Amino acid sequence: MSARAAGRLLRAGVAAGLLLIAACGGHRPVKPSSQARPRADDTSRPQSSRYAQNDDSGPGGALPDVSRIPEPVPKAEPRSVYGNKSPYEVLGKSYSVLPNASGYVERGIASWYGNKFHGYTTSNFEKYDMYAFSAAHKTLPLPSYARVTNLDNGASVIVRVNDRGPFAENRVIDLSYVAAIKLGIWQKGTGLVEVRAIDPEHPERDLAARGPARPSSPAVATVTAAAAGASPSRGDARIAAASPEKIHKPALYLQVGAYSDQANAERAAEALRGARLGAVRVVEGASNGRAVRRVRIGPLRDADEADALAPKVRALGLGEPRVAIDD
Numbered sequence: 001m002s003a004r005a006a007g008r009l010l011r012a013g014v015a016a017g018l019l020l021i022a023a024c025g026g027h028r029p030v031k032p033s034s035q036a037r038p039r040a041d042d043t044s045r046p047q048s049s050r051y052a053q054n055d056d057s058g059p060g061g062a063l064p065d066v067s068r069i070p071e072p073v074p075k076a077e078p079r080s081v082y083g084n085k086s087p088y089e090v091l092g093k094s095y096s097v098l099p100n101a102s103g104y105v106e107r108g109i110a111s112w113y114g115n116k117f118h119g120y121t122t123s124n125f126e127k128y129d130m131y132a133f134s135a136a137h138k139t140l141p142l143p144s145y146a147r148v149t150n151l152d153n154g155a156s157v158i159v160r161v162n163d164r165g166p167f168a169e170n171r172v173i174d175l176s177y178v179a180a181i182k183l184g185i186w187q188k189g190t191g192l193v194e195v196r197a198i199d200p201e202h203p204e205r206d207l208a209a210r211g212p213a214r215p216s217s218p219a220v221a222t223v224t225a226a227a228a229g230a231s232p233s234r235g236d237a238r239i240a241a242a243s244p245e246k247i248h249k250p251a252l253y254l255q256v257g258a259y260s261d262q263a264n265a266e267r268a269a270e271a272l273r274g275a276r277l278g279a280v281r282v283v284e285g286a287s288n289g290r291a292v293r294r295v296r297i298g299p300l301r302d303a304d305e306a307d308a309l310a311p312k313v314r315a316l317g318l319g320e321p322r323v324a325i326d327d
Contacts (some may be wrong), residue, residue: 041120056116058177058186064131066182071133072160074145074200080124083142083164090167101144101197107250107325108172109303110148110193112180113165123164130177136163137173137195145198148173150183150191151250151325157182158198170306170323190303192250192325253298254306255324256313258287265293271316272297277309296324 041050086097098104114130122128124142140146140161149156157179166174173195177186185191199205256272259265265282272280272295283294297313300306306323313321 043121051116051120053116056113058114058130063181064178066178069131069133069178071158072145074158074198074203076200077143080142080162082125083123083162088164090164093167095138098139098141101140101146102199104140104146104197105194106172107151107192107194108323109170109190109306110173110175110180110183110185110195111166111168111171111190112175112177112186114177122162124162126162128163128176132176133157133159133179133182134163134176135159135161135173135179136165137161138164138167140197145200146173147196147198148175148179148183149194149196150185151194152192153184155183169310169320170303188302192252192303251299251326252302252306253296253324253326254300254309254313254321256295256297256318256321258285258292258294260290260292262293265295268295268318271318272313275312275316277312294324297321 043050084097087094088097089095113128113136117128118130120128123136128134135146135148137144137146142162142164144161145158146161147156147158159175159179163174171190173193175183175185180186180191183191183193185193257265257268259268269280269282278297278300281296281298283296285292285294297309300309303323310321313319
C-alpha cells in the first residue's frame with residue numbers, strides 16, 4: 001500500500017465530542033467551491049457512512065491556477081469552540097492541544113486531502129474547502145496559521161489550520177488540495193516539509209526565522225498536462241522542475257530511539273542490523289542539555305519506505321519509531 005493510501009485509510013476518527021476528520025482516496029470530480037452544491041453533513045453519523053464517497057482524490061480536469069488563489073493573511077482569532085478539547089484520543093493515541101502556536105517548528109512528512117471531504121464539516125465546524133489554503137494538524141490550536149515549506153524544492157505556502165489530523169503514523173500535517181499543488185506534492189501524495197507556526201501579531205518573525213531561502217533557486221513546477229483528480233501514481237501530469245543539482249535534498253531517516261546510555265543505543269543498533277532493515281547509524285547529539293545517541297535507519301528513499309519499515313521496527317520490540325529529517 002502506498003504512503004498516500006495508508007495515510008488516507010488511517011486519518012479519520014472521532015474523539016470525545018470533537019469532530020476529527022481527515023483524508024482517504026476516490027474518483028468523483030467536483031466543481032470549484034464557488035460553484036459546488038452544499039453537501040448534507042450529518043456529523044452524528046459514523047465516519048464509515050458519513051461521506052458520499054468511500055475514497056478520496058482531487059477533482060478531475062485541469063489543475064487550478066494556484067497563483068490566482070490568495071494565501072490567508074495571519075490575524076489574531078479567538079480559539080474555536082470546537083476542536084480544541086485537550087487531551088483527546090484517536091485510534092488509541094492521546095493528543096494534547098498546544099496552549100498557543102508560538103514557537104512551533106517541526107519537520108516531517110506532509111500529506112493532503114481533497115474531494116471526499118470537500119464541503120464537509122472540519123473539526124472546528126467550518127466547511128472544508130479544498131480550493132483554499134488550509135490544513136489539518138494534530139496539536140496546533142484551531143484556528144492558527146503556519147508556513148509550510150517543501151524541503152525538496154523550497155516552495156512554501158501559508159495555510160490556516162482549521163482541522164484535526166492526519167492520524168496516520170509519521171505524518172506531521174494534512175494539506176488542502178491547492179496547498180499540495182502549490183508545494184508540488186499533490187501528485188506523489190506526500191512530501192518532506194517544515195511546518196513553522198506564524199504569530200499573527202508578529203508575522204515578520206516567521207520570515208526572519210526562516211533564514212536564507214533554500215534552495216537559492218527554488219524549483220519551479222510547470223504543469224504541461226494534468227488530470228488533477230487522478231491517483232498520484234497514475235502520472236497524468238508532467239512536472240518540469242529546476243535541475244536536481246541546484247536543489248539541496250534533505251535526508252529522511254526513521255529514528256528508532258534517542259538514548260542517554262551508549263550501551264542501550266548500541267543494543268538497539270545491533271538488533272536493527274541483525275534484522276537487516278537497512279543502513280543503521282548512531283548519531284551523537286544533545287537534548288535538553290544532555291548527551292543522547294540517536295539510532296536511525298537510513299537515509300530512506302521516501303515516505304513509502306518509512307511506512308514499510310515502521311511495523312518491522314515495532315515487531316523487534318524497540319518501540320514506536322518516528323521520522324527524522326536532516327539537512
